[in-house]
Amino acid sequence: MSAPTDRSVRPALTRLGRVEARKMIDTRAALWLLILTALSAVAAVLVGVLFDDASRDFGETFVDAMLAVSVLLPIVPILLVTGEWSQRTALGTFALVPIRERVMAAKLLALVALLAAVTLLCLGLAALGAAISGDGLGFSGAEAGDVILFELLTLLFGFGIAAVLMNSPAAIVLNFVVPIVVGAIAAISAGVESVVSWVDPSAWSALTDSTAAEWDKIATAALAWVVLPIAAGLVRLRRRDIA
């Protein structure tokens, strides 16, 4: 906890970001979610080390761990946003920080901190895995950067849906259903696919495997599923009556 401040000074965004990061871990539900997420990384590394006969190096194990956590991890920022509404803490939060965009900016900072912590965890687990298996320490900085970007987009995808919906169950369900539905629509025909592929978040998956990343499609999908939802969520938040 940091030192007290002058009462007539607006709380710094970094301070608010620390508060939001704390909110991600200080409830029972959040703690269990983080434990499950960490366990999924541990499991991914263990499975790779114990059962995969193909020799894998440190870098590959890191990617596996990051992919494993990407399933549950978005629920953390989702609940950080929607919890304000489902638990009605918004009333207190926005009374303390009446400029509502600052709260959302602080939550984004917390999301980045979460990404940093998870990346460190996965690096540590991958190192441990390499030590146990005696596999190589091969590591590609570019691949690591790609998977971190994938993880960031995955987290922001959940964050954006949460920002628009402001409802925990709906946001969690859509977080899992949207990629499936978009994929199903794309599968209707090649013609449809050529259009839908521009807004298909599965374009981000190319960042985690050996397929060539289509950066233009990664960018348009990010515009559709990250930038637009967050912008719409901010507009809705500005206008909303908080009760």
Added chain:
Amino acid sequence: MIEASGLTKRYGAQVAVQDLSFRCEPGTVTGFLGPNGAGKSTTLRMICGLTVRTAGQATVLGTDYRRIANPARHVGVMLDASAQHSGRRGRETLRLCAETIGADPGLVDEVLTLVGLDRAAARRRVGKYSLGMRQRLGLAHVLIGDPEVLILDEPANGLDPEGIIWMRELLRGFADRGGTVLLSSHLLNEVETLADQLLLISQGRLVASGSKQELLAGNGTLVRSPEPEVLARALAAAGIEVAATDGGLIAEADPEVVGRAALAGGAPLSELRPAEGAGLEQLFLSLTSAEQEQGS
């Protein structure tokens, strides 16, 4: 100081708050009274920038609440004690608040003790709290910023009689040190001993406001006689308006005027006193009865 002028909130065609203007001065406690659904919470939320105003202005300490750099260090706001994360421990919610507003974290335990939450209670998750404990935790949030103004929505809800007396003393002391207090209630007896100023609203409109004394003075005199017909004639002869109450009359005049009229009319009296308490209660009930009839 809190100032509202022309505060209005409409949801489509429905009017929640209509053209509300009032002022709360430093050193006073203002009781904001009205039945449930009268628009009290909406008004308080508009003052704090949580509910978007349809029209009107509100300032706290001369500034729009949303423009105060670090509002909780000047204005303690408790709008709903139940609005806390049920999975978070009591002490942790207060630590988050202290960290957000940059208050001294060393104050957390001190303030928890002040509001009567012991270590065991502070360690429990808020979901396990009674409403009274939530109110105490809410007051801790309000006090930790060391504010000059308090805005409290139904703070006595869920408190036991002992807790209400404790809160009354806390708020009285706060106002006596120069603070401004605005608190709402749907129960007259919760605020009538504490408040200096009263605002009564009904269906979103201000129906009465002023000091408690002023509102009481307007309520006349309770007068009883063993010969009620004689008394009624005597007061009618003196041109004093009366309303019947159980076994007596509420006369729209000072006790002295009523006494002289009774004497002139030869009516014996068994009771003559300012219609305090009961009068305010009647005022409250009459001002709000229309709404309650609608509701039933």
